[in-house]
Amino acid sequence: MMSVRDRLEEVFERLEKRASDERVYPKVYWAAARAAADAADERRRAGVTLGPLDGALVSVKDLLDVKGEPTLAGSRIFRDRVPAGEDADVVRRLRQAGAVIIGKTNMVEFAFSGIGLNPHFGTPGNAIDPKRIPGGSSSGAGVAVAEGTSDISIGSDTGGSVRIPAAFNGVVGFKPTAHRISLKGAFPLSYSLDSLGPLGRSVADCIAADAVMAGYGALVSTPYPLSGLRVGVPRGRLFSQTEALVADAFEASLRRLSALGARVSDCDLEDLLEQMREATSRASIASVEAAAIHSDWIETRAAEIDPRVQKWIALRLATTAADYIRMMRKRDELTRAMDRRLAPFDVVALPTIPIVAPLMAPLIADEKLYNKTDTLVLRNTTPINQFDLTAISLPIPDVPLPVGLMLVARHDQDRRLFEIALSVESALPH
Template sequence: MRTTRDKLESILARLAGRADNERVFLKLYEDAARAASDASDARRQAGVSLGPLDGAIISIKDLFDVAGEITTAGSVALRDAAPATSDATVVRRLRQAGAVIVGKTNMVEFAFSGLGLNPHYGTPGNAVDPERIPGGSSSGAGVSVAEGTSEISIGSDTGGSVRIPAALNGIVGFKPSARRVPLDGVFPLSYSLDSIGPLGRTVQDCAFADAIMAGEELRVLDPYPLAGLRIGVPRGRLFAETEPIVAQAFEESLTRLSKAGARIVDIDIDDLVAEMEKATSRASIASVEAAEIHADWLDSKAQEFDPRVRGRIVLSATLPAPAYIRMIRQRDALIAAMDDRLKSIDSLVMPATAITAPPIAPLLADDQLYRQTNLLILRNTMVGNLFDLTGISLPIPGQERPVGLMLMARNGQDRKLLEIAASVERNFAS
């Protein structure tokens, strides 16, 4: 039987072979990971297990605190920050469950983009085509799982930053309901929108990691019956500018689910999406809250920021407090309206991203193209964050490039959504 230490050494050898051009990981924990893998192997030999993730090779995004080291959040601006005094809550819980944390993965600076580019540490190439974007902001996380240098990776999702890299790299990415997983020891992008979620090869792996991080009981998923499942398709503005390969894959998925007995219905949420867009027209919630988070160094360390990231934050730094408060109150009302709208269905379904992963080079050369592409990549997933939903992206099999199918459900229906996703995953594999 292959040991956990064997798995780990194989990964470390692979990473050592490309150490001169490493862009997926920003830091490795070789010694700690070896100790954790040996402990897991010893438990297994003694017939003891800490649970289903005992011995799982896991990576964490560069915004999670690890005791004794600086949390840089994909930036060079925090190089002189104080080291963390303790592990982030989710890191501690994963260690207690026997996970082997192999390293910290690369990310968009301060998690502020859906594309995955990082000028400081380099951009990880997509796992399927390294000339294309990995998706962000959990860029290294998506590539690591897809290429096999992690079995599970932990990311953050503020506008799609778990589901986008999952979709573009052909893996599973789960965003739980906000605040269900503790944010203690996690460098924030947006206090209102941030959530912590796993990326993995299977829905079950993501469900185990999610339960551990949320402090819930670990259970094997009971797939939700597809027969009679009420699936709502929000056709309209969320389907505009969809790349043909994505549109075709999506329609083929609906056909499969319908043949399995799911009831596919159109559901109109365009009015709510438009009202949310109007409520946040002066500035995005994430950019306003980021302006406060970075206020102490936004000007003094201006030259150390990615200009694309800093530019978006600066634009929102002068929004008056009454305007921000009104925006949050309007959002609360729209969240309630969306929750009411979704009571008639079990899940929303749409493409996770309107396009497959575009090439990196044109985005680096053209700031306007960067902004347009970023908005399009984020458009569908950020509905889940703005309306406080839970969501998951599943890979649609048999495509020329990875395409993600996104399922979303009402806040608090995380377990149900995972069970639905497990059924869809099983259907896709048949």
Template structure:
């Protein structure tokens, strides 16, 4: 982790594992992990976090870089505004971290890779970072990520792997691995990640926080290191839907007017049984069914629906390589051309190298077919307000097991991505909420049609309140 512009320490966390809250647990208002600002000053909250991070500085895995002096300056300014009765908005004074693929002026953007250590310094902040600063956010630092935002396990062989916030022996989920852990452990109030196939929602689910993927391109990608120009979305992780909605509005350049009230009575919820429910752990299946019963008691209309045909068609369209790998191969064409000389995680370089061999007509056909399937999916979802399904079908597996068993790793990664990537492939909005009733964190994913982001957030807030009751 970098505390200043120089020096990096190797990692491994020191904080104690957290107990995941059950359905009726009441939050501790003094708990630093709560996403809402307390009556403490911003500087006091920041100093508590910095003290925690300083105590583990020689074994840090959650943050790749910290900006303590800049953060203190921003915190003091927020406190001065509050004392003067002035506010820049609901994000003013909130402690925010950003994934290590967003440009910060004056330093190279590493994107989790040693290959980027010698990259030219960014000329300016990424647009979302600039908007966060203007809204009064206190940017604490950059969070760890998988190399080039590829893979869902959450590990990084170069800079270390954050440990799951509920159980340090388990994976954090990726690619926004540090973001999920940071919010769950309370070293950020909000963290900004990117989501190409589930990279915000997977770590949110596995660490027990909220993660929101907006409709692609609604939040500008300028200054964010790309993986897939088609699928990349920028989204927040936080302890509440409201905090995610505030951060999302700021990054999208929208005026915040609060979340509108949404009634669950009469809400039309589709449950896409079939392939997306296969190989699900019993505890997740049971918790999901409890959520559905709660929704029905609240007046929602829950209907099973099918989409296996569309999923099969998308799989056929991308059978040569995923869209993320195909477009990522173009992003990384220069070092891929050097072959084995590049010091890149083989779990990243392998799929990208194979995708680089796919001919352009194959990519064009895949994208044309995807556009057709996106339209069909949108029509099919017209009869629903939401789809509901588990974010991931498994609890976070053991980190060491992933390292020692390549077949298990491959199977696990497929399961982690299976449900979440559907929203990216079909150009939908999606949010993961902590799902109560499990011993380890699990997520309830709500999915809405393209462009219905505000409505999705309002409905998610209503579901959140129901599940917390």
């Protein structure tokens, strides 16, 4: 078996060869990672293990605190921030579990987009086709896992920012129920919607990382029986404008599950989705809360911020407290209604994103196309955060470009969702 140090050196050799144009990792912990790898190898030789993540190569999104350095959150204006006094909770737990933290991964500035562009630190090309977008906002995280420079990467998900890059790069991405995993030491986008989740090459990778991040230590999950599994499909607005390749791959996956005994039926969510759209029509929850978070600099330092980000956050500074309170009260009401609506189903299934990763250059050149595409990319994932659900994106095999299958479960049904995802993952042809 290859040592952890040897595996790490292979990754470092790849990063050194592209150092002049590095876009996945704005920060690499060369010395600290080597020391952690050596310690993992020493434990292995002594027959000691700290758990399933002991010796795993893990990267973390650039909005998580690492002691001794400023947390940039993808922005150059944060270079003069006070260095973090301690690691973020999830970073500390990963270290304690023996993970080798190799670096911080690139992201959209302030985590505000599903496309993945960053004009300050460069945009990582999609791992399958570098001319295509990586997905955001955890752009480097999806690429790192798909290209093999990280076994697991930790991202944040406010409207799809773990699941979108996972789907576009052909890996697994998990969004937990919000606030189940500590956000201490994570620079926020939205206090109400933020969650931290892992990207990995398998559901098992995500289970192991999630258990450590949540403070459970090791967590054993057994596959949930597919026979009799109640799968709801929310056909309607979440299926419009779906590209043929995505639709065909999704329907083939449903047929496979049905053949193995799953009971697939329509799940009508249109009225709840419409009510949430109306409640957030003046401004999204994330943009209003982001405006409060960034109010001290979003206008005074506008020239230093990506205009695709600055414009929409600054616009929400005018939102009144009354509008925000009404919106959040309606959200609470709809969240309870959605939980009741999903009770007859074990899981809901839909395409993670209705399109495959589009080419990057046209989106950079055309602001209107960028905004239209961003809206479409976020369309299926955002309701999961709005209704406080949990979800996982699985790569559908045998497609020319990556397509994600999203499985959704009710609030706090994270462990059951993992068990279902294990079975669905094994059921899909490889």
